[in-house]
Amino acid sequence: MERYAVAGAAAVVTGTGHARLGIIGAIREELAAVLDHMSGAHSERAAGRDFHVGHWHGQSVVAVLSRIGKVAAASTATALIERHGVSAIVFTGVAGGLGPGVNVGDVVVARDFLQHDLDASPLFPRHEVPLYGRARFPADVRLAALLVDAATQALADPVRLLGAAAVQTFGLARPAVHQGLVISGDQFIATRAASAALRTALPDALAVEMEGAAIAQVCHDYGIPFAAVRTISDRADDAAHVDFTEFTGQVASPYSAAIINALVRTLPPFQTKR
Numbered sequence: 001m002e003r004y005a006v007a008g009a010a011a012v013v014t015g016t017g018h019a020r021l022g023i024i025g026a027i028r029e030e031l032a033a034v035l036d037h038m039s040g041a042h043s044e045r046a047a048g049r050d051f052h053v054g055h056w057h058g059q060s061v062v063a064v065l066s067r068i069g070k071v072a073a074a075s076t077a078t079a080l081i082e083r084h085g086v087s088a089i090v091f092t093g094v095a096g097g098l099g100p101g102v103n104v105g106d107v108v109v110a111r112d113f114l115q116h117d118l119d120a121s122p123l124f125p126r127h128e129v130p131l132y133g134r135a136r137f138p139a140d141v142r143l144a145a146l147l148v149d150a151a152t153q154a155l156a157d158p159v160r161l162l163g164a165a166a167v168q169t170f171g172l173a174r175p176a177v178h179q180g181l182v183i184s185g186d187q188f189i190a191t192r193a194a195s196a197a198l199r200t201a202l203p204d205a206l207a208v209e210m211e212g213a214a215i216a217q218v219c220h221d222y223g224i225p226f227a228a229v230r231t232i233s234d235r236a237d238d239a240a241h242v243d244f245t246e247f248t249g250q251v252a253s254p255y256s257a258a259i260i261n262a263l264v265r266t267l268p269p270f271q272t273k274r
Helices: 028-037 070-084 139-156 158-163 164-170 193-199 212-222 244-266
Strands: 003-005 011-014 020-025 038-046 049-056 059-065 085-099 108-116 137-138 177-184 205-209 226-234 271-274
Touching: 003 070, 003 137, 003 205, 003 212, 020 028, 020 070, 020 244, 028 059, 028 085, 038 070, 049 244, 059 070, 070 085, 070 212, 085 212, 085 244, 108 139, 108 205, 108 212, 137 212, 139 177, 139 244, 158 164, 158 244, 164 244, 177 212, 193 205, 205 212, 205 226, 212 226
Parallel strands: 011 271, 020 059, 020 085, 085 226, 108 177, 177 205
Antiparallel strands: 003 011, 038 049, 049 059, 085 205, 108 137, 108 226
16 A cells, blocks of 8 residues: 655655545535646546546646545545545545634645544444544644645635625635534534534534545555545525525636646656655
8 A cells, every 4th residue: 555645845745556646625616626637537437436547736636526425425536545545634625614704615625633523432432433442533743734835825816716796795815724523424414403413412513514524434444544624605594595506616616727737837847755
């Protein structure tokens, strides 16, 4: 198995095979602009998904839509690792905001991941993954730090990135970048009661989505660094479904492309050693 480490801004892979960065998004609207940026990409069909293989600023990249939910995300991450030999994985997409001050149009880079709907009690404490002895899986520290830098750079001028109309429509004059706990579950959180219950149970959670913790567990098993960046599309309340598609296309997808572009541009080409 290949090993990946980030030392400062350097990415070094030791092992055999092709060194690649895996990029996952759940739905096409989240990843459309990312796919547009990949030069000379070709598609390889496997596990019911199209894996887009190409290059970005000289890096070998594989991008794929996982579909929605933890099982779909886990199987996609496994295929990326087993079939495409990726040395690190980044997820980009949308999430509902939970933490105070985490507003629509902000970005959250995960520091840790947790499954909020996992409860094997009384055999194990609530949220703990059975037989792992833990509830939280950390993001790769250095890769997450590079994502924070990339997001800060990408969101510095939202008008230039999105256009004045989108900025005005969604109130995105000063999008902020946050870092902290992101929680996952097979539920679309779309009521004030549900989001309030999550805040009570997990008061340090900044955002809620449906894939990240599953990918984090897979990457933990394989020893593959993983980091995720989420654009806040709503506040996980009764208005969560309003204009979701419009927001994702006009804001989240350009955010994703700009952030991944800044990330990949800062990384030297992967180096493969035997």
